[in-house]
Amino acid sequence: MISLPSPKATAASLRESCPYTERRAALLEVLEPLGPPLQVVPATEDVDVAGIxxxxxxxxxxxGIVAKRxxxxYRPGRSWQKIRNAMNCS
Structure with a gap:
């Protein structure tokens, strides 16, 4: 179970004070019990898995895949990168 910044943590406080890994863990905790159609896409820090x-x-x-630090x-704007599969680019 993730430790939120406070019992009254809001999306804004998570966004401003937590790194991506903690924000993702909080999201998983909320969405996992709900099941489909709500689901979080898989993530990995393993370069070989991402390549597969x-x-x-x-x-x-x-x-394609998305790369985030x-x-x-969280920073407003696009602080991540989308790597499109060459076969799907037009």
Whole structure:
């Protein structure tokens, strides 16, 4: 169970004070009991696993993967990078 900044933590306080890994853990904790159709996409810090996903997921209609810094706080704008599969780029 994740330790939230306070009992009255809001999305804004999580966003401002927690790194991505903690924000994601809080999201998983909230969504996991609900089940489909609400679900969080898989994540990994393993470069080899990400490479496999990049190669095989286009067969399922996924156009690429997203890279984020695990320890980074939320910043407005695009602080992440989408790596599109070359076969799906037009």
């Amino acid at each position: 996903w990049y190669e095989v997921l286009p067969e399922q209609g996924v156009e 695990a320890g980074a706080p």
